[in-house]
Amino acid sequence: MKLSILCHRVLGALYSNTFVAGIVPTGLAIFPANGAKDVNPDTHLVLTFPNNPKAGTSGLIRIYNAEDKKLVDSIDMSIPPSRYPTGRDPGNTNGATKGAEGQAEEDGTLYQTTIVGGHKFHFFPIIVRANVATVYPHNNKLQYGKTYIVEMDPSVLQSSDGSFIGFSGNNSWTFTTKAAPPTKELIRLVVAADGSGDFNTVQGALDFVPATPSKQTTIFIKNGDYEEIVVLREKSNLIIRGESREKVRVGYPNNSFFNKQEAGDKISRRVAFTLDHCTDIQLSSFTVSNYFIGQAEAVLIEGKRIILDHMTLDGSGDAFTTKPASSTYFVDSQLTGHGDTILGYGAVFFHRSEVHSIGPISWTRTDRGNHGNIFVNSSLLGMDEPLPWSVTAANPKGQRPESVFARLTRNCKAEQIKGMNETEVRARCNFPYAEMVLINTKTSGISPRGWGDIEPNSTFEYTNLHLWEYNTMDAKGVPIDISKRNEVGKQLKMPENATTIADYSNPAFVLGWSPVVV
Incomplete structure (x- = not known):
């Protein structure tokens, strides 16, 4: 977890209930308290140590x-959370961000797994942040109206002074859940x-709601x-609202190493917060x-009529992904990522928002007949920093990629292209209908050429690309020098492009619906 997140964790102040004297070491606090009643069944087990x-x-x-x-639930701490519990391959020396193509994950019984939103994920059964240890029972194991006994072997947690003796027998930990869930009419x-x-x-509430x-x-x-990993699956007609943008922090350490895709997976498993067919x-x-x-990813969206309002998304590569045919209104929000920060298949209307990126802002993959990534009165900021996974012992300075609006390099390997004719290559290996439009957009740290590496026109048809700009400015609102722009891009002008500019300034034109923020 990032230091800025860690600094805000004050859970120790929340869990002030302790066992009776003599059963556990002085200073150890637990939540739920021993003997607590009216506990929510989706509770974690939290231990706050003096060290x-x-x-x-x-x-x-x-x-x-x-x-x-x-026995209702059991966690064996000898089973590792994942083949790659740090999210990195220990044998990797070149900064690669995923394993070899086609490399299957081992038998799931060898690693910790839980079910989130109907899908299987690897997870950490215990997460320690400073002096707070949080134990994560498997999802949906506890029920309403039950009393539970928790037993822990002393070896599941190691206190610095060796005083943790676990819970069993006369010093077991008990609590009782609420008698009944909320009414469905709420x-x-x-x-x-x-x-x-x-x-x-969050997942407990999402699992419950109709x-x-x-x-x-x-x-x-x-x-x-x-x-927690969050999956909102096949839901509709919901508002998920935080008490405050800065103080409600939902997240998890997850990526394509920690949760590798397996045969038959119907969801990307590397995401912190997923909207799945919503x-x-x-x-x-x-x-x-x-x-x-x-x-x-911080967030992945597969759904229609999705609104992100006053949100902060902080991911890494492909930090914000939208699936084909999805439609999203992204307003008054901020996104930060590490190259190809937006992996955009679906239509997104970015309004009064900021995107901060190391390397390309977007890898735009618009399908034919859909709109792509549209920015209106927003800001795109390139960060002059190395890609975090590129910093290795062999390359301590890492790689500092050029920050550009978008790139469209070929996305097929040589062996995949064999046997394809030119039409098939263009249709399958790149995105000839890619669309990214900037209107009244402020920029900082972006390469003068604007648009990044594009597959050569000799193998890629440019006719239907919409890489357009109108009134692009620097951070102070001064029109930018466009003399060195990549020739594949187009500058929209008034009055000849007035209709196009008006259309793309209208979220209803881009998304096919008129967003109303509640």
Whole structure:
């Protein structure tokens, strides 16, 4: 997790309940408190130490139903979270961001897995931040109206003074969940990490809400850190709103190494927050971060009529991805990433927003018949920094790629092209209908040529590309020098292009619907 995120974690202040004297070391606090009632079933188990502990690599965490003593959930700490628990390949010396093509993940039983939004993910069963250790039971294992007993072997957590003795027998940890869930008729649900809401986790609330509520439903997230992979799957008519943009932080360390794609996967597994086949969803006023580097989206959208309002997205490569036929209104928001920051298949109307990128702002992959990435009254800022995964022992300075608006290099390998004719290569290996339009856009740190590496016209048809600009400015609002622009781009002018400029300034024209922010 980034230092700026860590500095905000104050969970120790929230969990002040301790066991009775003599059962656990003085100064250890737990949440839920021993004997607590009305606990949300999606609770994590949080231990706040007087010193900084470490997650162990052996021992069991077990949760039992107190009534019949049956085992409800079990975590074996000897099982690693992933083949690549750091999100990097230890054998990699060249800064690659993903494994070899076609390399299958090992048998899932060898690594920790949980189900999120109906999909399997590797996960960390314990995450330690400073002196706070959070234990993550498998999703949806606990139920309403039950009393649970938690047992932990001493080796699952290692305190610096060796005082952690675990929980078992006479010093087991018990709590009772709420008698019943919220009623389905509620149109406002509250998520609070401290247990004061209807749910402790964002995913818990999303799993509960009906797929298509009869009335628009708001999920309100109280200030706090929500370290979880989130998948909103096949839902509609929802607003997910944070209490404050800076103090509601949803995120997870995830990327294409930690959660490699497996045969049959129907979802990208490297994302922190996914909208999977959703419609009429609004995300407002919170931050989403992916704490790993590489191919590591903060947000991926596959859906229609999606609004991101006053959001902060912080990812790495492909930080914000939209799938084909998706349509998104991105307003008064900020996106930061590390090259190809926008992986854009779907239509996105960026309005009064900022994108910060190391390297290309976008790899625009618009399909025929759809619109692409449109920026109106927004800002695009190139960051003069090395790509974080390129900094290695062999190359300590890393690579500082040119910051450009977009690139369209060939996306097929030589062996894939064999047997294709020229028409097939152009159709399958690049994106001849790619569209990125800038209107009244401020820029900083962008290469004078504007548009980056484009496949040569000898093998790629330029006729239908829409790489257009109108009134591009520097950060102070002064018109930019366009004399060195890549010839594949086009400058729109008034009055001859007045209709085009007006059309692309209208989100309804780009998206096919008129966004209304609630």
